[in-house]
Amino acid sequence: MNPAQELFGDQQDDDHQQNYIHIRNQQRNGRKSLTIIQGLPKQFSSKKILKHFKKEFNCNGSITEDPEFGKVIMIQGDKRKLVGDFLVHEGIAEKDFVKVHGV
Numbered sequence: 001m002n003p004a005q006e007l008f009g010d011q012q013d014d015d016h017q018q019n020y021i022h023i024r025n026q027q028r029n030g031r032k033s034l035t036i037i038q039g040l041p042k043q044f045s046s047k048k049i050l051k052h053f054k055k056e057f058n059c060n061g062s063i064t065e066d067p068e069f070g071k072v073i074m075i076q077g078d079k080r081k082l083v084g085d086f087l088v089h090e091g092i093a094e095k096d097f098v099k100v101h102g103v
Contacts, residue, residue, distance in 0.1 A: 021093050023080050024101045035080055037073040038066070044092055046071045057082060 021039040028034060040046060046063050053075050054061055061075035075083075084100045087093045 020097050020099050021087060022099050022101065023083050025078050025080055032076075033078050035075045035078060035083060037075075037083055038069040038071075040071065040073070041092070042070070046073060049073065049092075050075070053079070053083065053086075056086075 019039050019041075021037065024036045024038075026034045026036055040049065050061050050063055050073050053059070053073070057075065057077070057079050059076045059079065061073060064072050064074065066072050080100050080103055084098050087098055088095045
């Protein structure tokens with residue numbers, strides 16, 4: 001079994017790769033910004049992924065429910081590259097299905 005499956009979800013389908021995962025940076029005030037991750041497959045636990053991001057990247061974050069995009073993870077700081085690399089490295093998404101905007 002894949003380590004990403006053990007940590008973040010119970011099973012993985014081939015269908016989860018159909019949708020893109022979008023990673024964006026939203027500028028706040030001054031040098032402050034938010035990294036927004038949307039489109040994560042439903043079989044992965046957003047809470048566990050956020051917990052890992054907060055511990056690994058030393059930042060705060062939250063999960064919001066959007067009617068159009070589903071669960072959206074927001075973390076403080078510009079962590080687009082780190083988040084994209086993590087999703088590919090852990091096998092949550094293939095590199096072709098991770099869209100990092102603004103890099």
